[in-house]
């Protein structure tokens with residue numbers, strides 16, 4: 001057997017090994033250099049890229065600069081001005097802290113740094129060949145720093161081989177830069193690509209770092225959905241959340257515009273993404289995505305930023321706290337914006353007398369909600385939700401003012417087709433096709449959410465219903481007794497199952513075995529349900545609603561149809577069922593006419 005010798009590696013090899021983790025490609029260099037410029041309080045940062053960063057990456061800033069006497073040290077391993085002890089990591093708010101970026105970059109490329117310190121009269125330039133071979137001389141420069149990195153991996157052919165084309169590397173650089181552009185509206189960024197200025201983002205006046213300003217976001221993403229984005233805000237238990245989330249009507253199969261920042265650090269955390277989507281659960285169809293930019297600020301001691309070589313991930317000490325804060329922030333933003341907009345849209349007409357549909361059984365007026373769908377060619381959820389764009393778009397609201405509020409107009413006809421849809425013809429030349437099951441589900445869902453309403457309509461069963469359940473299920477049902485009781489379901493726990501004594505009126509005759517089975521299916525392990533009842537609450541309500549509702553295939557009396565219509569327009573979110581399917585499809589006479597190519 002060959003003799004094993006243990007070698008202590010020389011520092012330059014150690015650096016190169018570390019570089020493999022920190023510096024993966026030109027984009028990683030850009031990230032580290034921009035981080036440094038930001039840590040130096042710069043308000044102007046220019047990024048120059050040549051040949052996808054393979055030939056040159058140069059980042060210059062107007063930050064505080066580096067004192068002349070420290071210049072020789074910035075490229076030394078583990079040299080940082082940002083922390084001096086382990087405890088400092090717990091209060092860390094700077095982007096860098098390991099003091100390894102410049103030292104690893106210099107080990108894989110040719111670097112040159114010029115800096116003028118804010119309190120110094122002259123600038124200094126350091127040309128770095130290796131730890132033992134560098135030179136420093138005086139130079140001329142305004143306050144701030146410029147770092148040039150040339151010929152990346154020129155000394156490591158094996159790594160250079162793995163770089164992609166210049167265009168791909170450039171795209172990866174942009175991927176790295178976009179998040180900075182988004183949350184530093186206070187910084188003027190320019191990108192010069194192969195000698196051409198390709199991005200020039202002036203600072204937004206009076207804006208602060210670590211905020212998202214629509215103007216800046218719009219400038220960068222150039223997407224239509226930006227103007228419809230909703231603001232989020234949350235502050236509690238050591239977590240602060242702000243940012244923008246997509247309007248529900250802007251859901252899509254995939255979204256490339258999902259950004260998460262934790263204490264200004266762009267990171268990726270699938271738990272956060274899931275939490276955002278749970279916030280949208282009743283607003284968008286299952287499996288769809290939405291664009292969002294979330295800024296999470298959390299006490300530095302509640303996270304560990306030191307878990308990823310390129311700091312692209314972090315660890316939450318209590319992930320659940322962060323996730324539930326995110327979910328709550330999203331829900332709050334959605335519910336307040338949507339209901340505010342719907343209410344503000346209601347304008348009582350002075351000339352019209354309250355019509356049948358605008359009066360409930362007691363004859364009291366209630367606020368009606370316009371459900372107007374712009375596109376009628378397709379029944380997809382996306383199209384149906386387009387109406388809410390209209391609702392949010394004030395100009396279009398004014399434009400449509402003349403034909404506002406169908407519910408102010410009484411209907412001429414209401415009837416059922418295929419035992420599945422309710423068709424309503426309004427006097428203002430509008431037609432609604434209502435999916436009776438989706439509508440009824442939505443109504444029951446919102447009623448269940450308001451437990452007072454449900455309690456008042458609780459009904460005792462003449463003959464209690466006994467249903468058998470497994471031991472594990474009984475344990476869960478026992479734990480959930482209070483929860484169900486609040487919803488109007490009362491049952492006794494028995495040896496082999498439960499005995500249902502009373503239910504909300506809608507559920508008399510429901511298939512309870514199926515209902516509970518579907519609730520159990522909401523969780524992989526049913527014992528998880530009672531532990532997570534707050535999180536699962538809406539899922540459970542949606543599942544229950546499905547069972548207490550008018551089904552598809554059920555024939556309806558005229559009164560039942562009117563009742564569904566009237567209750568639906570009272571709903572906070574009348575346009576889709578709790579699973580996100582559309583409930584109403586609105587057609588204008590003009591849409592029908594144009595389909596027949598009629599011009600009169």
Ligand code: ADP
Pocket residue numbers: 032036037040061063064065066074079080081082095096097098099100101102103144145
């Ligand atoms: P870290 O950012 O983890 O401290 P770096 O290797 O990235 O480590 O940088 C080393 C040090 O060089 C920093 O701590 C900082 O003092 C200084 N430095 C680097 N870039 C800049 C810059 N653009 N402006 C001012 N100081 C800088």
Ligand code: MG
Pocket residue numbers: 032035036095096097099101102
């Ligand atoms: Mg750094």
